[in-house]
Amino acid sequence: MMWMNLARAQSLMPAEGTQIATQVNNLYVFLLVASLIASAIIIGGMIFFVWKYRRKTANDKTPYMSHNTTLEFLWSFIPLVIFLGVFAWGWYIYHNMRAMPKDALEIHIVGKQWAWETQYKSGVKASNLIVAPINTDVKLIMTSTDVIHSFFVPSFRIKQDVVPGRYTALWFRANKLGEYHIFCTEFCGTQHSGMIGTLRVVSQQEYEAWLEEESKVGLLPLAQRGEKIFQVKACASCHSTADAAVKVGPPLFKAFGKTHEMANGEKVAMDENYIRESIMSPNAKVVKGFPQNVMPAFQGQLSETELSALVEYIKGLQ
Numbered sequence: 001m002m003w004m005n006l007a008r009a010q011s012l013m014p015a016e017g018t019q020i021a022t023q024v025n026n027l028y029v030f031l032l033v034a035s036l037i038a039s040a041i042i043i044g045g046m047i048f049f050v051w052k053y054r055r056k057t058a059n060d061k062t063p064y065m066s067h068n069t070t071l072e073f074l075w076s077f078i079p080l081v082i083f084l085g086v087f088a089w090g091w092y093i094y095h096n097m098r099a100m101p102k103d104a105l106e107i108h109i110v111g112k113q114w115a116w117e118t119q120y121k122s123g124v125k126a127s128n129l130i131v132a133p134i135n136t137d138v139k140l141i142m143t144s145t146d147v148i149h150s151f152f153v154p155s156f157r158i159k160q161d162v163v164p165g166r167y168t169a170l171w172f173r174a175n176k177l178g179e180y181h182i183f184c185t186e187f188c189g190t191q192h193s194g195m196i197g198t199l200r201v202v203s204q205q206e207y208e209a210w211l212e213e214e215s216k217v218g219l220l221p222l223a224q225r226g227e228k229i230f231q232v233k234a235c236a237s238c239h240s241t242a243d244a245a246v247k248v249g250p251p252l253f254k255a256f257g258k259t260h261e262m263a264n265g266e267k268v269a270m271d272e273n274y275i276r277e278s279i280m281s282p283n284a285k286v287v288k289g290f291p292q293n294v295m296p297a298f299q300g301q302l303s304e305t306e307l308s309a310l311v312e313y314i315k316g317l318q
């Protein structure tokens with residue numbers, strides 16, 4: 001409708017980056033225009049009647065009036081229908097806003113004094129920046145490390161408190177490329193007003209390229225990452241890393257670069273490839289004195305990066 005497009009001219013409202021933003025705007029513009037029309041009828045009517053029924057002579061008398069049932073019914077019933085319509089309209093949009101889509105791209109957001117930290121499942125991290133693909137359901141899983149913050153993207157018309165000790169969620173499906181503001185809308189300390197960020201909506205290819213690029217520079221140093229994988233995969237329960245204590249498997253402390261004797265008498269220098277082989281197919285070369293077929297093979301369970309990280313970590317145990 002033309003009047004709707006007119007009322008949402010750039011100067012009046014923030015850009016609409018999602019379908020929900022458009023829906024919210026439609027409702028808001030309807031309320032605005034309905035209020036304008038109602039004000040015109042009420043105030044205009046009042047002024048008109050004041051003028052029309054003004055006292056014209058000294059003998060003017062107000063006539064006796066009781067009521068008009070039809071009129072009273074109409075001025076009650078018509079607004080009732082409009083208000084209930086607005087309620088249903090608002091409920092419908094709110095429901096869309098809060099019903100989380102299945103299979104959404106999930107991104108973790110951590111609010112803290114005074115920044116927004118973004119964490120992708122791949123390990124990529126960003127500060128005060130979210131990069132999201134266009135026309136994709138994106139779900140934000142949010143928490144805070146200190147006080148209550150509130151995550152707000154005006155152009156998407158979505159806002160949600162970010163609370164320490166629990167997760168809250170928001171979702172959006174951006175339908176326009178571009179950069180949008182992120183604000184914190186809960187007073188959270190002296191730098192509250194500086195707690196701002198950018199939500200960048202890009203094409204799917206651009207998103208993947210960005211993620212790829214960031215995973216090169218944005219992650220932990222390989223060795224630190226390797227240490228984490230080492231813990232997660234419970235490697236430490238069989239291999240000591242801080243001393244030469246013998247557990248189920250050979251100790252890895254100061255083992256890199258040395259030559260070790262295998263069960264078959266073969267002498268093998270422990271280099272990157274030996275580590276790799278021992279992770280992927282542990283029974284290929286078992287160190288003398290240790291049992292066969294004990295360590296599970298990690299073939300197919302680790303990415304190249306994870307492998308490199310483990311290699312770097314083990315190399316560094318000197």
Ligand code: CUA
Binds near residue numbers: 111114149185187
């Ligand atoms: Cu965080 Cu205001």
